[in-house]
Amino acid sequence: MLQVVCIKQVADTETRVKVAADGRTLDPAGVTWILNPYDEFALEQALRIREAAGEGEVVVLSLGGPGVQTTLRNALAMGADRAIHLKTDAVQPDSLQVARALAAELQGLGPHLIWFGKQAVDDDAAQVAPMVAELLGHPCVTVVAAIELTQGAEGGPAGGQAVIEREIEGAREVVEVTLPAVLAADKGLNEPRYASLKGIMAAKKKPIDEKPVSLGPPALEILSLALPAARAPGRIVGQGVEAVPELVRVLREEARVI
Amino acid sequence: MAILVFIEQREGRVRSVAREALGEAVRLAAALGGPVVGVCAAAADPGLAALGDAGATEMLLATHEAFRHYEPAGYVRAVVAAVERVKPSVVVFSASSMGRDLAPRVAARLGVGLAADCTALAVEGGRLVATRPVFASKAVQRVAFTGTPAMVSLRPKVFAAAPSQNGAAPTVTPLAIDHDPAAARSRVREVKTTSAGKVDLTEAEIIVSGGRGLKGPENFAIIEALALALGATVGASRAVVDAGWRPHGDQVGQTGKTVSPKLYVAIAISGAIQHLAGMSSSRCIVAINKDPDAPIFKVADFGVVGDAFEVVPALTEAVKALNARS
């Protein structure tokens, strides 16, 4: 069974955002780049499915500048078999541009399962997975909290099924899908592994297939990136239990929230 | 040109987020002109006429037995059919679980851009400009659209719901769509309620969250008690969720839920940047922490420095006393 995991390189979650001189994008100076945290859950699940089946291939696919190869290498060290790098100089392509380029590549690969993270923690769009599904005409489940493959899906051919639990407001939807399908992983799906030393060594020899892509026209125009308005400074209303009456008073009379 | 609003229903009831989307659509219509039209996919009319005085003139209703549950392929068809019919300038969704799944599919189908999880919309020089938090709310982005219709999804609890205006009820027009559930290759088999009767974190007015400083899952009893007194939903930091004290659905933050309640009470939570990411757009933030230097106090409107095991029960009693009086 072939699984492709779409991964994005993003700024570390600890990053203090600085706006670049263009006034529209993140200033990359001093930023540490990581594999998007949600994509780790996606990759981990793909690896577990391959391991449980005892066969199959996990390919990681990323679109971005030359820098994304370090992230692809990390994914190979976790256990992916090979990588594809869709190379572009575009600084911040929008979701539809990315989805179209990924879908074109995926069309040729024909995977049974296409994995994504729930959202990229830089643009927080949570869009690329459902867009790719729509472009390919595949079923899609986002915010995947659990998955079970049924009816010989491990064997590979389309027609296999999966039962998926999807987290929604106050409930879980249990969804049956027929492969090939697009899935977007949520935190809690699993506990991602760390790359082992052996994995890191092996990754050096795994192939990264580099393919230049040209993106379609943008659907969104980014006008500006700015730091949010600072919250008005707060105050310590007091120490210990003695502060409780004052806290209740300010919540009721000043903030009017209780 | 019209503004089209996706009217979200679950189990035959229109959800409150749909009223928020309608409310913003009405405000947009004042600036952009044109009528507000709703589109709903459901097994049967969830009472759309009753939304009438919320400002829409017409409601397009696509019904199918399979629409009892969320059925992405069919719902996409319904919205696309509505777009073809009313040719809107803007399509408004809620950034709920359903809206976040559905809107990108519609956008891909139409080949237009979508600004997801917006916190403000404005009309500048005749065109729509959407403001949306990025980098887990550490920055805000303003975007415009290169095509028509512009598509947006709105963060729940940020936009004011449409007021009742005692206006004329909208006409409910059946929207014929051709949907074959078998061809969709995906089907919701069941919906398992995980928190019966509890308001979801993303839609809660008040949230009381607990952190690692509570030392063990059993001590969440004091959090639950305060939440009960306040009519609040319980949240948690990741440290607590990863330790298995609380379910994943309770996590607030960068890799959990993004929330915007009117009151967020953070108890024994240090205020790591990834936690702040999920709750800093709350209207009022209260922090209770024994460390006066905890970063959570930097974003809190009101702080109490003290031991949660003493302060929280006292606060609960005070709130109960208040409730008894009013």
Ligand SMILES: Cc1cc2nc3c(=O)[nH]c(=O)nc-3n(C[C@H](O)[C@H](O)[C@H](O)COP(=O)(O)OP(=O)(O)OC[C@H]3O[C@@H](n4cnc5c(N)ncnc54)[C@H](O)[C@@H]3O)c2cc1C
């Ligand atoms: C990629 C990534 C994603 C992440 N995503 C999230 C996320 O979504 N949400 C999230 O919350 N975190 C997230 N984190 C983790 C985050 O960095 C912190 O580790 C976490 O938020 C800490 O949780 P905490 O505040 O409960 O615990 P701690 O940081 O250990 O803080 C405990 C606090 O309790 C106080 N305390 C102790 N005893 C008492 C007492 N008796 N009374 C009062 N106060 C007391 C202490 O002073 C301290 O401030 C993420 C991290 C990474 C790397």
Ligand SMILES: Nc1ncnc2c1ncn2[C@@H]1O[C@H](COP(=O)(O)O)[C@@H](O)[C@H]1O
């Ligand atoms: N440039 C990219 N290359 C590969 N996958 C991507 C890229 N951008 C986004 N993705 C995938 O799409 C998911 C959702 O991203 P987004 O829609 O940007 O929030 C991510 O978690 C990745 O799995």
